[in-house]
Amino acid sequence: MTLTSRYRFSASHRLDTPALTPEENRRLYGKCNNPHGHGHDYVLEISVDGPVDCDGQVVNREAMDTLVRQRVLARLDHKNLNADLTEFAATVATTENLATLVRRTLAEHWTLPARLARVRISETDRNSFELEVSKG
Amino acid sequence: MFLTRKAEFSASHVCANPAWSAEQNHAVYGNNSNPNGHGHNYVLEVTLAGDPDPVTGMVFDLRELKEILNREVVDPMDHRFLNKEIPPFDKVIPTTENIALEIWKRIEPVIARKGVALHNVRLYETPDLYVDYGGPQ
Numbered sequence: 001m002t003l004t005s006r007y008r009f010s011a012s013h014r015l016d017t018p019a020l021t022p023e024e025n026r027r028l029y030g031k032c033n034n035p036h037g038h039g040h041d042y043v044l045e046i047s048v049d050g051p052v053d054c055d056g057q058v059v060n061r062e063a064m065d066t067l068v069r070q071r072v073l074a075r076l077d078h079k080n081l082n083a084d085l086t087e088f089a090a091t092v093a094t095t096e097n098l099a100t101l102v103r104r105t106l107a108e109h110w111t112l113p114a115r116l117a118r119v120r121i122s123e124t125d126r127n128s129f130e131l132e133v134s135k136g
Numbered sequence: 137m138f139l140t141r142k143a144e145f146s147a148s149h150v151c152a153n154p155a156w157s158a159e160q161n162h163a164v165y166g167n168n169s170n171p172n173g174h175g176h177n178y179v180l181e182v183t184l185a186g187d188p189d190p191v192t193g194m195v196f197d198l199r200e201l202k203e204i205l206n207r208e209v210v211d212p213m214d215h216r217f218l219n220k221e222i223p224p225f226d227k228v229i230p231t232t233e234n235i236a237l238e239i240w241k242r243i244e245p246v247i248a249r250k251g252v253a254l255h256n257v258r259l260y261e262t263p264d265l266y267v268d269y270g271g272p273q
Contacts, residue, residue: 062166
């Protein structure tokens, strides 16, 4: 059984890589390269899987919400990803890289009996990025 | 090919183990343990797997699937208090997980009899919380 819970955070970012010239960055990232940055209301979906326990649950909701709130949302919500997160000092703050960071952060701090199975982030209603967590 | 049909029902429930104290129940089920119950607009998405029939071009007759979901799930559960009115939830705690398991149990044999495989039951308790069940491992 898989349980998925959806969370929201709002943050700003700018897509720009020092590996490219300013002109190349503008061409590659378009509007997302605006030097002042811009923001999104991101939607984060966390999926966990495991057997249904004797309480009738895959996971304790409050324990899961607390973990996600403390380890992820507190770091991302109402932040400037480029300026406020050291991880994006040298890495482009694409939502692909953000999903990778969220998966790594959760995996490092995972204390729940159910398995972390999937991380999905929607940057807008039209694009989302999904990472499976391999078993074992 | 996967075919998914959606159905909705609104019901109330309470998630609490009668053998436990109110504190214990709150620790495990949070607000869901309020003894007077509370309600949700459950959204059910049932996914079938199969090849389109060469004559009809359909994996499964959608009208029939709708009737199965109505008969087995929506008619009995809609606008009911699950714990008080819908066995096995007088004994089984109606968490979203257990409701999904019960829905699987009710519809899987009916769909299998028609020669089509039930692939997944997804049950939304709220727009932000859902479970997926793909059958016994």
